[in-house]
Amino acid sequence: xxxxxxxxxxxxxxxxxxxxxxxxxxxxxxxxxxxxxxxxxxxxxxxxxxxxxxxxxxxxxxxxxxxxxxxxxxxxxxxxxxxxxxxxxxxxxxxxxxxxxxxxxxxxxxxxxxxxxxxxxxxxxxxxxxxxxxxxxxxxxxxxxxxxxxxxxxxxxxxxxxxxxxxxxxxxxxxxxxxxxxxxxxxxxxxxxxxxxxxxxxxxxxxxxxxxxxxxxxxxxxxxxxxxxxxxxxxxxxxxxxxxxxxxxxxxxxxxxxxxxxxxxxxxxxxxxxxxxxxxxxxxxxxxxxxxxxxxxxxxxxxxxxxxxxxxxxxxxxxxxxxxxxxxxxxxxxxxxxxxxxxxxxxxxxxxxxxxxxxxxxxxxxxxxxxxxxxxxxxxxxxxxxxxxxxxxxxxxxxxxxxxxxxxxxxxxxxxxxxxxxxxxxxxxxxxxxxxxxxxxxxxxxx
Numbered sequence: 001x002x003x004x005x006x007x008x009x010x011x012x013x014x015x016x017x018x019x020x021x022x023x024x025x026x027x028x029x030x031x032x033x034x035x036x037x038x039x040x041x042x043x044x045x046x047x048x049x050x051x052x053x054x055x056x057x058x059x060x061x062x063x064x065x066x067x068x069x070x071x072x073x074x075x076x077x078x079x080x081x082x083x084x085x086x087x088x089x090x091x092x093x094x095x096x097x098x099x100x101x102x103x104x105x106x107x108x109x110x111x112x113x114x115x116x117x118x119x120x121x122x123x124x125x126x127x128x129x130x131x132x133x134x135x136x137x138x139x140x141x142x143x144x145x146x147x148x149x150x151x152x153x154x155x156x157x158x159x160x161x162x163x164x165x166x167x168x169x170x171x172x173x174x175x176x177x178x179x180x181x182x183x184x185x186x187x188x189x190x191x192x193x194x195x196x197x198x199x200x201x202x203x204x205x206x207x208x209x210x211x212x213x214x215x216x217x218x219x220x221x222x223x224x225x226x227x228x229x230x231x232x233x234x235x236x237x238x239x240x241x242x243x244x245x246x247x248x249x250x251x252x253x254x255x256x257x258x259x260x261x262x263x264x265x266x267x268x269x270x271x272x273x274x275x276x277x278x279x280x281x282x283x284x285x286x287x288x289x290x291x292x293x294x295x296x297x298x299x300x301x302x303x304x305x306x307x308x309x310x311x312x313x314x315x316x317x318x319x320x321x322x323x324x325x326x327x328x329x330x331x332x333x334x335x336x337x338x339x340x341x342x343x344x345x346x347x348x349x350x351x352x353x354x355x356x357x358x359x360x361x362x363x364x365x366x367x368x369x370x371x372x373x374x375x376x377x378x379x380x381x382x383x384x385x386x387x388x389x390x391x392x393x394x395x396x397x398x399x400x401x402x403x404x405x406x407x408x409x410x411x412x413x414x415x416x417x418x419x420x421x422x423x424x425x426x427x428x429x430x431x432x433x434x435x436x437x438x439x440x441x442x443x444x445x446x447x
Contacts, residue, residue: 001141001164003445005203006070007437009033009062010172011409014086014209014358017172017407018062018093025072026139029097030159030170031079034088035060035362037360040326052092061089064096066440074099075138076311077125077389080172081156082246082277083109090273091118100126104146106155109280130183132157146192148187150220152387153248153277165446166202167194169401172410173207175217175386176393181224181251182287188400195401203445204403207410209357209388212418216392223385224255224385230383235263240313240347243378244323244331244382247273250281250288252352252384253319257289261318268308269294270301271321271330301330305341313341321378323363325368332364332445334395335371345376354384357415392421405445406434 003023010017015035021028038060039045046102055061072273074097079087087107091114094101101111106125115123120405132148132155141164146157151174169191178185195201210217234241243260245252253269260267266278269278273297282288295301308316318341322331331349334341349372353397369379379397398406406428413436428434435443441442 032089033085104155149174166199201403203405213390243350245352265317272296325364343375
């Protein structure tokens with residue numbers, strides 16, 4: 001079988017992921033993502049109304065024009081999970097391909113909402129649900145399997161293409177969590193089996209977000225314990241308290257909802273993405289507290305903040321968008337004094353989120369925290385564990401899969417250096433079986 005991999009996007013930065021694997025005449029696309037930081041640096045950009053070519057020129061979505069060089073039929077578009085850097089370009093690009101979008105239930109519902117919000121293109125691709133542990137045929141010779149992984153959102157998988165030449169494992173994004181707060185544990189057993197079945201693993205593509213970070217990424221249960229300890233320490237504070245986290249991080253949102261009630265505060269989710277992600281999870285019967293209050297529209301948010309101030313902010317925990325300091329997010333607007341929520345000296349703001357390692361995010365987050373501090377807020381920072389493997393996790397995956405070829409992704413050259421070092425310890429060499437690719441490259445694996 002002739003196999004080639006096209007590294008369309010996400011191989012020079014964190015974001016706008018897209019990869020195509022061609023196996024003879026059959027092609028599978030993994031991810032179609034958005035680089036949100038390239039949007040945030042522009043004022044009042046509404047991606048829903050923009051043409052794909054304009055977004056490509058901005059560096060916001062993958063430049064998929066390289067796909068015209070591939071000779072074959074697109075069989076499936078497969079987003080690995082529901083983060084925007086993996087699904088955000090589907091409304092802009094998927095209509096170009098006569099293929100279904102295949103993903104887990106939570107991810108499919110988020111894709112459906114992305115398509116529903118699209119104003120420029122008419123996206124008619126079929127949306128097909130497939131669960132972790134299930135398989136589907138790709139042409140006559142290949143089978144695709146979904147392997148359960150753990151990440152900072154639920155329902156994440158790593159797809160595996162089982163070909164006559166060996167398995168191709170698309171390893172974005174994950175951490176090894178054997179004790180997750182929601183969902184099933186990381187399926188390391190299955191990865192070890194794949195590494196030793198048939199022809200073994202021909203190629204492994206890996207997320208290198210934290211490849212320069214030593215040690216092991218902790219379980220989400222560790223973040224939950226730290227968050228619990230922090231909030232219990234503030235139980236007697238008789239003033240305002242606000243929390244922020246990734247709206248897509250359903251496990252973290254669940255912990256915030258639970259602990260708010262434990263310390264006698266009513267949690268309210270505020271912000272469009274908070275309503276979208278948590279609302280989708282509740283519709284899929286994810287195990288969340290009952291009777292969640294959540295508001296996404298500006299008028300409803302303003303009414304909720306008015307109620308909080310009227311009834312006493314010591315009785316509430318607003319859980320809001322803005323963990324990266326996004327200029328138009330609610331927490332940033334609160335910091336600028338653009339809402340009816342008033343901070344008093346000593347009020348608490350809990351950032352249960354790390355900063356995505358990208359200059360725009362780092363600058364926005366710094367500005368947001370400075371604005372909040374100027375109003376007297378006390379910052380509780382980085383109560384979080386990452387959703388990505390650190391160096392020892394990468395070591396474990398290489399030991400489990402023992403791939404013949406490696407393609408690192410999801411970072412710039414500097415960010416890939418730690419992965420190169422880890423791979424070198426297994427005997428891989430750059431230019432031989434460790435391929436440092438760029439956006440738009442086509443790599444021939446077998447002929």
